[in-house]
Amino acid sequence: MFTKGDTLLFTGDSITDCGRSRDDATSAGRGYANLLKSQFHHDYPQLDLTIYNRGISGNRIVDLYARAKEDCYNLQPSILSVLIGINDVWHEFSRGQGVEAEKFHKVYDLFLTETRDRLSDVKLVLMEPFVLEGGLPLGDYASWRSELALRQRIVQDLASAHNAIFVPLQTEFDAACTKAPDTYWLYDGVHPTEAGHMLIARAWQRSVIS
Numbered sequence: 302m303f304t305k306g307d308t309l310l311f312t313g314d315s316i317t318d319c320g321r322s323r324d325d326a327t328s329a330g331r332g333y334a335n336l337l338k339s340q341f342h343h344d345y346p347q348l349d350l351t352i353y354n355r356g357i358s359g360n361r362i363v364d365l366y367a368r369a370k371e372d373c374y375n376l377q378p379s380i381l382s383v384l385i386g387i388n389d390v391w392h393e394f395s396r397g398q399g400v401e402a403e404k405f406h407k408v409y410d411l412f413l414t415e416t417r418d419r420l421s422d423v424k425l426v427l428m429e430p431f432v433l434e435g436g437l438p439l440g441d442y443a444s445w446r447s448e449l450a451l452r453q454r455i456v457q458d459l460a461s462a463h464n465a466i467f468v469p470l471q472t473e474f475d476a477a478c479t480k481a482p483d484t485y486w487l488y489d490g491v492h493p494t495e496a497g498h499m500l501i502a503r504a505w506q507r508s509v510i511s
Contacts, residue, residue: 302380302424302510308351309341310378312365313385313428316493316501317356329354332493333501340502353378361388361400366412374419381416381423382505385409386430386452387491393448394440402451409455413463425465426509427456428501431474435483437490445490468508473500 303309311317311334319332329335329352338352355372357364362385373381386405393399400408416423432449434442453471460467477486477500486497493501 303341303345303348303350304379305348306350307348307379308353308377309338309380309382310353310355310373310376311337311382311384312355312373313383314356314360314388315358316387316491317354317384318358319356319498321354321356327351327353330356332498333505336498336502337505340506356384359388359392360385361392361398362386362405362408362412363400366408369412369415373416377420378423379420380426381420382426382428382509384428384430386449386456387432389452390432390445390448391438391491394444395438402448402455405452406455406459409459410462413459413465417463425460425463426468426505427460427463427465428468428505429453429456429470431471431487433474433478433483433487433490435490436488442490466509468505470501470504473504 316332317334319330319334321330322328329338334354334356341350341352353376365385389400389405413425430449430452432445437445457467474486486494486500488494
């Protein structure tokens with residue numbers, strides 16, 4: 302997967318952000334991106350990898366697209382990993398500012414198309430957004446799952462259309478809930494605990510590297 306001098310960029314919302322320092326260009330936060338960064342630097346010291354985290358809390362797909370030049374194209378990643386979608390649902394329930402599934406598809410597709418145009422050799426990794434019931438901040442769980450399922454299918458379809466690796470996460474979290482309560486993995490139904498971040502990191506490795 303990796304070659305010498307590769308630049309790996311993780312981008313998305315608060316799940317990727319996870320407390321990264323805006324004052325440190327190389328900060329990876331405290332979540333799955335940092336777990337992967339630590340492992341890759343340990344496992345591949347000879348490759349001189351550069352790893353960025355450009356997740357921003359609260360971002361929807363429209364926000365990610367709006368900052369694509371600064372936080373993606375200008376960094377010239379050779380590998381781009383994207384996790385986005387939960388706020389496109391959550392913001393609708395909380396403040397009427399979500400992104401409808403059709404628009405989510407159009408903007409995400411445009412982002413990936415332009416990324417391919419600007420970074421012709423980039424390897425794309427699209428991660429599936431996810432949700433669990435325990436601790437969910439508002440609204441009924443059935444509505445969350447129904448709305449998110451539309452965007453989950455869109456992400457999987459876009460991965461196929463853009464020759465990207467798809468990282469399934471909802472089934473991973475659903476299966477994990479047979480071992481421990483859902484709040485053990487996502488403390489509010491959306492944001493991962495330490496165990497949840499490890500689950501994401503391992504799912505990323507299995508999908509991308511194995």
